[in-house]
Amino acid sequence: MSATGRAFASRHLLGIEGLGADELVLLLDLGERFLELGERPIKKVPTLRGRTVINLFLEASTRTRTSFEIAAKRLSADAVNVSGSGSSTSKGESLLDTARNLVAMRPDVVVLRHQASGAAEFVARHVDAAVVNAGDGTHEHPTQALLDASTIRHHKGSIAGLEIAIVGDIEHSRVARSNLYALTRLGANVRLCAPFTMMPQGIESLAGDHRRQVSTHARLESALEGADVVMMLRIQRERMGDGPARFPTNREYSRHFGLSPRTVAFAKPDAILMHPGPINRGVEMDPTIADGPRSVVLEQVTRGVAIRMAVLYVLGTGGAVPSEFGSA
Amino acid sequence: MTTAVGTEAERKLLDPPGVERALESLASSLVSRHGGASSLALVGIRTGGYDLAERLASILAREGASVPLGAIDIALYRDDVFEGLPRPAVGSTELPFSLPGRVVVLVDDVLYTGRTVRAALDALIDYGRPRAVELAVLVDRGHRELPIQPDHVGLRVETTRQEQVEVLGARVPAATRVVVRARSPR
Structure with a gap:
């Protein structure tokens, strides 16, 4: 067990702009490992057991929300979905109030989709949870x-x-x-x-x-x-x-x-x-x-689940990623 | 403890011929318990256990028993992912045979706290229900933290928690040796 951990530069994943090539390759390599999990009869590992992921999707989405939900569940995290219609945002609550209220329930990761560019970074600055940008306006995905x-x-x-x-x-x-x-x-x-x-x-x-x-x-x-x-x-x-x-x-x-x-x-x-x-x-x-x-x-679409597992694994366990991957 | 530790940087437990003999004794222990090896499958725990499982399989093959070989990676099943320790790599699990009806022999290099084996058992059972699971280790160094014991042991050795037991060069039979040394400070 000689592989040593390496700090992921950020606690959040707000965009690709802030990542270097080495960080991208680490996430891609990790994604390959998680791909195998989807082929198994029991598509679940206990890694994030007891952690909570909130999927806050304030803009319509089926594929990405489902993908994040499956990714969280395959890592044994508890995934809770909140969508725009039927949530308090449709009653006029501000994004910040919604986020603060959800974070008061102590999730470990908030996955946010929002129609405003910069929404994920804004939320990340104001709440105490890892934030994953699942699409913000015309900015990043x-x-x-x-x-x-x-x-x-x-x-x-x-x-x-x-x-x-x-x-x-x-x-x-x-x-x-x-x-x-x-x-x-x-x-x-x-x-x-x-x-x-x-x-x-x-x-x-x-x-x-x-x-x-x-x-x-x-x-x-x-x-x-x-x-x-x-x-x-x-x-x-x-x-x-x-x-x-x-x-x-x-x-x-x-x-x-x-x-x-x-x-x-x-x-x-x-x-x-x-x-x-x-x-x-x-x-x-x-x-x-x-x-x-x-x-x-x-x-x-299949690889989307594996990549999102890699992201949740890295952020959900505190941001350290392995510097090398197991030999074949 | 009678052994003087700390006076020298490294103490040799097994040289390459010693490792080979220990693996041969593991192989004969497996064969004698099961009257052959036809129902067995070897599953090495990545990364150290897999190299030894490969060697064990080739010793059994030399004696005419072809035993399927697999690898299991436990990174996602560890109980210390939130402890802030350096995290091992996530490797791949490959079990190119079906588990039901099979006696799976988990192979690892050094048995210490038993936590790795606990994780490996959980991982294995997610792939199917073997008829039985046994544990074969090259070195048992004691200090268990879980009720897990080996069925086949190459070498038992007394150690202190301040020491570290390492199998070096497991991929090259002529260079494989087992050493004990003072734990390197993190």
């Missing part, structure tokens, strides 16, 4: 980026040097932002592709020292040319607010920015095709693509 990186690494062996296209509403996508941080730090070249109306200017600068690994594309064909990985984003009309429409019709968006048998041919023949879900079939992805042999959409 760190566990999604981790599960995407896990899926990519599994299929491609390594992330360094890959050409990865991220296509869709880059402006409003927290998935794109978290992936931009994670994938560039792990050495990939990231091509962001969106209509002009959904591409923030200067987004490359988010990648900091890695900004030269980022390119922007207004045409899908140029983004996909020779790509190893294609990640489609969901068109989220609910995030676009009341302003003018960003594109005329779904049909037109689909024709220019949707993944179809015609456009997918620009990517490498062995490119994997990803989507964080839920898919607008026929808009971002043609059904034959979404259900085709190169789609890894459901594997992303």
Whole structure:
């Protein structure tokens, strides 16, 4: 038992932006170990027995909430779900009051989804519990980026040097932002592709020292040319607010920015095709693509549980992560 | 305690031939109790126990008994994850055989408090219900904190809690040795 513990830089997981490549790799490696647990007849280990995880989801979500709930339960933590509708926030209680009241019940971890960017960090600053950001507005969705990186690494062996296209509403996508941080730090070249109306200017600068690994594309064909990985984003009309429409019709968006048998041919023949879900079939992805042999959409979901177990394990046991992993 | 400890940095308990003899005696203890090895499976506790289980399996194979070999990782079953100690790595568990009907021999390098074995029993039983579970250890150094005793022992040795017993170089038969030394300060 020579492996020594190493402090995880933060007590919380608020975003990928604050993590280094070594921390990302540790979470990915740990996620691989937890993947095995899902294949066992008894899908549960006693590690977090007696710990309490509150899933505070103040914005609609099925997949992510269920994924966190299963992850907590497989670690034997008690998971409690609080959703927006039917909670006191719908009676006008502020986020801070809700969080303080829940934390007064002494949970160990609060998993927060909220429509406001920065909500997780705000709560983390004011309450005494580990906070996991499960999506805050258009800011970050760190566990999604981790599960995407896990899926990519599994299929491609390594992330360094890959050409990865991220296509869709880059402006409003927290998935794109978290992936931009994670994938560039792990050495990939990231091509962001969106209509002009959904591409923030200067987004490359988010990648900091890695900004030269980022390119922007207004045409899908140029983004996909020779790509190893294609990640489609969901068109989220609910995030676009009341302003003018960003594109005329779904049909037109689909024709220019949707993944179809015609456009997918620009990517490498062995490119994997990803989507964080839920898919607008026929808009971002043609059904034959979404259900085709190169789609890894459901594997992303499976890996999501394992990655969230890794995060809850690290934060729920006090933030130390092993510096090396058991030999095979 | 008659042995003078602390006067020298390291005391040798078993040299490589001694380790080999201890493993051979474990193998013959298993065979004589079970009249062969056909119902057995060896499961090494990661990481130290697995290397020895591998060696035990090859000794049994030399004597004509092919015994399935597995590995169990107990990191997620430990009772000290919240104690703030350096945490061991999370390894993989591989049990490439079914447990029901089988006599599983848990193999570990050094038996001390018994807490590792407790965790291994919990982990094992999550994979199925073996007919029986036995415990084989290369070294039993005493100081149990749980009611757990070995069924097969290579070497029993008296130690103090201030000492540390280590199996070194378990992967290389010609280099494997067992030493006792003063516990290194954390």
